[in-house]
Amino acid sequence: MKKSTRELIINLIALSGLLIVPLWAQVTDNPFTITLATKVAIFALAGVGLNIALGLGGLVSLGHAAFFGIGGYAVGILASHAQTYEPLMEWPFLIEGTKLMPIMWVVALVTSALAALVIGALSLRTSGIYFIMVTLAFGQMFYYFTISWPAYGGEDGLSIYVRNSFPGLNTLVPLQFFGICFVLLIICLFINWRIIHSTFGLALNAARQSQERVETVGLNPFRMRLIAFTISGAITGLAGALFADLNRFVSPAMFSWQTSGEILVFVILGGVSYLCGPLVGAAVFILLEHYLGGLSEYWHIYLGALLLVVVLFAKGGIIGALSGKGAAHG
């Protein structure tokens, strides 16, 4: 069997698995499992965002928590203003809170994209270890800013009293909220797939391998990377918005460097630059957290061991190993 066919089959199994598990949980009346599946979908979405920067652009960002957190706080802040009926601002134009998810998603996408554009414009002037450090520094800036910003809960975070609404659906029903997250994941996977095969994707992918080559044909690698980083940040921001609604709570922890690290782990575990790598990685992460977390508080030790095995012996992550393709790039 062709290796790309095998990858396609793995992708279909992963996606249908993510769909079947909560449906089955619905039948057996197990809402907790649905919540776990929702978490997988949201983390996978955050990973899909990072994978556009990391897999295609070769940009190791340790600051994607910034976008995850911005998406989350966009939802938290808008919801809190809707709760109190106090507008966010009255001048020069009126902005009021809202409880409508689609509006919140747009706000989350736009704000995290803007943040990624600014952070990218500054950090993409560096590369390698310096890029990792600069993105980490930006993430930490947001983290400490939210801790010391009393207007929206500071260190204590901000509660969302009722899950926000989506026209025609009851988002309080776990399966319906899962459905929303699943559909958004599919849409973003589709966008990612189209980008990979686009002229932009081909050029960005080549820029990762040989910057000189891309410049010599007259293309601007910096500009391409900035566009990729912005799209990447926006998708991770959308994931943050959904995460806020899943927990009905946002806190500075969303901005912490551990969050950035976890998003990186999803992608590396599943397989960098593989379309469904983040999904497989996030699913394994949640399963480990659930089952090993029951055995020991220190389950991260096992996660660390697994990560070592993957990085040392299966450089293409789980999908790379299962499809026989190995590292999609070295």
Place this chain on the structure above:
Amino acid sequence: MADPILETRKLTKRFGALAANEDVSIDLRSNEIHAIIGPNGAGKSTLIKQICGGLKPDSGDVLISGETVTAHNTQQRSARGLGRTFQISALAMQDSVLENAVLGVIGRLGKRLSLFSNALKNSEFVEPALKALEQAGLEKQLDYKASELSHGERRQLELAIALTLSPKAFIMDEPMAGLGAGGTKQMTEVLSELRFQAPILLVEHDMDAVFALADRISVLVYGRVIACGTVDEIRNDPAVREAYLGNAA
């Protein structure tokens, strides 16, 4: 007389006390192959880098069709018509031969960079790429990864990418290096025809190929052009024989 396609005026580049290039003035005219020869360390690579934009000269200018491009970076010079091939292959090694060539077409059509149009299913990109690969003799290796190609085939791919750019001038850094006898012969035939498509500035160590191909030769020694002329003039120039060719020629 019309402006030369490519011209350098008194290019000078020093690394500390070492003058890698000093007052290098050369030009490239239509339908010619202008070869740059010189012993190792003569400053050929430094010259190429300054022409293509990777290295900023200390003084002097680079002109493309009479327009000064000294302040322009690599990608701007490429957009103005320079098609470069590298001494050490600069390819997207994990991409297929076809993808590498399509990259060149994408570069030429630069402003149409799209997030959604499928690069390999769009004839606007694929057809010029296929044509260039055919001209370079790689039409049978389309699906190979660049990393799977032999050394000689990578040279051909370098050439194919340069062809997709439809440049005004080719800058070729040792296109024969590492090719076998057959490969050198084939490349010589391709380049010989190519000069009528766009002139070629050729840096090459293979003297047989240079003497077979070049309309003019400039000899670079210790960063200076010590002679410039036709093949016969260079062969018989005593300074060149002294400095470079020894008694072998």
